[in-house]
Amino acid sequence: MNVSSVNGSMSISSSTSTWKAGDTISDQFPAGLRVLVVDDDPTCLMILEKMLIACLYKVTKCNRAETALSKLRENKNGYDIVLSDVHMPDMDGFKLLEHIGLEMDLPVIMMSADDGKQVVMKGVTHGACDYLIKPVRIEALKNIWQHVVRKRKNEWKEFEQSGSVEEGDRQPKQSDDADYSSSANEGNWKGSKRRKDEEEETDERDDTSTLKKPRVVWSVELHQQFVAAVNQLGIDKAVPKKILELMNVPGLTRENVASHLQKYRLYLRRLSGVSQHQSNLSTIISAQDPTFGSLSSLSGLDLQTLAATGQLPAQSLARLQAAGLGRATAKSGIPITLVDQRNIFSFENPKLRFGEGQQQHMTNKQQANLLHGIPTTMEPKQLVSLRHAAQSVGNMNMQVPPHGAQSSQNNPLLMQMGQQQQQQQQSRGQILVDSTINHAPRLSSSMGQPILSNGMATNVSSRNGIPENIRAPGYSQTPSMLNFPMNHASELPGNCFPLGSTPGVSNLTSKGAFQEDVNSEIKGSGGFMPSYDVFNDLNQHKPQSWELQNVGIAFDSSQHSNSLQGNLDLTQSALGQQGFSSGQMNGHNRSAAVASKAMFSTGDVKELGSAQNVNQHLNNLLVDNTIRVKSERVCDTSPANIFPDHFGQDDLMSALLKQQESVASSENEFDFDGYSMNNIPV
Amino acid sequence: MEVGQMQRRLVDYTKSLFMEGFLDAQFLQLQQLQDESNPDFVVEVVSLFFDDSEKLLNDLTMALDQPNVDFKKVDAHVHQLKGSSSSIGAQRVKNACIAFRSFCEEQNIDATLRCLQQVKQEYYLVKNKLETMLRLEQQIVAAGGSIPMIELGF
Secondary structure, three states: OOOOOOHHHOOHHHHOOOOOOOOOOOOOOOOOOEEEEEOOOHHHHHHHHHHHHHOOOEEEEEOOHHHHHHHHHHOOOOOOEEEEEOOOOOOOHHHHHHHHHHHHOOOEEEEEOOOOHHHHHHHHHHOOOEEEEOOOOHHHHHOOHHHHHHHHHHHHHHHHHOOOOOOOOOOOOOOHHHHHHHHHHHHHHHHHOOOOOOOOOHHHOOOOOOOOOOOOOOOHHHHHHHHHHHHHHOOOOOOHHHHHHHHOOOOOOHHHHHHHHHHHHHHHHHHHHHEOOOOHHHHHHHOEOHHHHHHHHHHEOOHHHHHOOOHHHHHHHHHHHHHOOOOOOOOOOOOOOOOOHHHHHHOOOOOOOOOOOOOOOOOOOOOHHHOOHHHHHHHHHHHHHHHHHHHOHHHOEOOHHHHOOOHHHHHHHHHHHHHHHHHHHHHOOOHHHHHHHHHHHHHHHHHHHHHHHHHHHHHHHHOOHHHHHHHHHHHHHOOOHHHOOOOOOOOOHHHOOOOOOOHHHHHHHHHOOOOHHHHHHHHHHHHHHHHHHHHHHHOOOEEOOHHHHHHHHHHHHHHOOOOOHHHOOHHHHHHHHHHHHHHHHHOOHHHHHHHHHHHHHHHHHHHHOOOEOHHHHHHHHHHOOOOOOOOOOOOOOOOOOOOOOOOOHHHHHHHHHHHHHHOOOOOOOOEOOOOOOOOOOO | OOHHHHHHHHHHHHHHHHHOOOEOHHHHHHHHHOEOOEOOHHHHHHHHHHHHHHHHHHHHHHHHOOOOOOHHHHHHHHHHHHHHHHHHOEHHHHHHHHHHHHHHHHOOHHHHHHHHHHHHHHHHHHHHHHHHHHHHHHHHHHOOOOOOOOOOOO
């Protein structure tokens, strides 16, 4: 190409024009974009420089990361975007990426000849806004300006919001739902994050297109503050309001904290699911089904568990079973590598993306993170399946069996679920889903765990043996859902998910899906919120009927009281559950999440406290229409305050529905083999 | 030889390089980047590639010659070579590097030594070819002609 006017001649001052202001884009845009390229390979560096010049950008090149950093520091506003190689001798490219993100908050694009999934994922989780595979073609460079614009857009929104939100966008309170749903679109979560997470394929991103609602970006520091506050208050007593006060971050709202807490709880639950979590959760879970045994252990934040989301299911399941279903110490040796906690929790990059592409990266911690890969994927399916289930009680095919791990265990669940479903069906159309969810809760729980891992890994993990099976599929999907970096072995919030208290729960009841009693129970299961989030992000959520959601929630609640930690919003959980449960079946996280949610909400409420044996509960559930809340299990401790604001049910529903739709053929449907859902306790 | 003839020879030669897999589409991109403001771009980049690669190959030889081979280091070098060869379009070198890396992972000393030989061989081959091609181009330019754009109908 003929570069008649060499861009390089542009002076920095000129480039600082419009760009920095951020409001006006120069007419020549993107010409004049100030790019800093860092690569230790001189050949590549030269080629890149030439290409960038050909794109009419203003290029500065360095062959060492240190040089690049010092250049950036000297002239903070002198660059618009940074291109960096991953493998460099003096400093790891990811480290540089982090530095830049923290210090200068510029969009950074990573490059490498290495196209391995892990590496790309790492880029995403570290906050790269894009990842280019070498050899880099000029076409790829032509569009890098989009990242600058996107970031600016987010920042402006932030300012407009007038909150000093952490680098990301802020999420208006009311529109929590809306935000989630919208952000869910196209990987909004991706974009909103400060660091744009990049999906493996660089073009994944079709997100951030409209950051309508700014979201709070839970940066590492912010998250750490959050965790410190939570620990200070005690995970059981950690309520958003107090956390907010302790954190004392200007511009942060209670809703932000609430949703983040939800995710965190799930995450914790997930962790403890694998390892025993003695504290509160154990009480709840203990009662439950042995398979869920592990769930009880939610307390132990087992990052590993989370990390190994994929593996978790299998392992946890194994563990649970081995544990003898009783809440044995869940610590299954899930070989989960500790995922970069920070990253996990922050889900900057939906690493957990199950199957990569399955879910949109939920970059936003708040949102999508919850449903990393697995859950999300599962959700749609689950949702779909849930729907189907709802329709026909017998449809509950809980995917549980698929994972086969605990088919036996699942069976009881399925049975129960089936029954529950039936019952629920009656009461609420969707309840079927619920029932499945109930049944599924186990599944979902397990599944949910993985799914929930998005944020609430804890929940999921705690789920129970059965869910394990289900989860298995799910977990694998959510790769790093467990992002909750929080390694807090703290008491799993899951302990008692205030299902009852959560407003969501109440909503559910109103929906009719859950009987009143259930609602209270559901509270326990509250933990599922994460799935909810996931759904949102995924965008796929379709606004499912509440019933489904409820189902999920109920299910969850019943199952894992632990995981539910706070079901803060039943709806959320419901959604998640629904999706979860469905997902689980499919092995998709998402659906599982949904399914689990749904399940959770519906009948689980009773079970909540007791992630314990689903089987047992199932029976109970089946019998009781109202979700029997095993008092011991359901610990609605916290309640309501848990995320009152969460994602609006509407959003969840829509997300769920969407998911369902998208999941047209959810493989998973809850298959309750031969279980008839006769008495689905609703 | 007159210019037209030289140009045809160049075109044929260059095409053969693509056909035989020595070069790939990335090289075309480099050629397209060259223009009046940067008429020697390709020559410069290719020279840079040669220098850098030779250094890398030397480092690799030394690293594999150690009693205790540090495979991580070897892998890092190979990765680097892979990156630069792919950026320049030296396809066969890149492929040899890919194979090399997998053996590095296995820490198979014999296989890696063989791979090193393979990479070196490919490298010298493509170096030779490129030099020939660039020489042809220079001759054409010196004779007043212009470098024909290669149209590859892949």
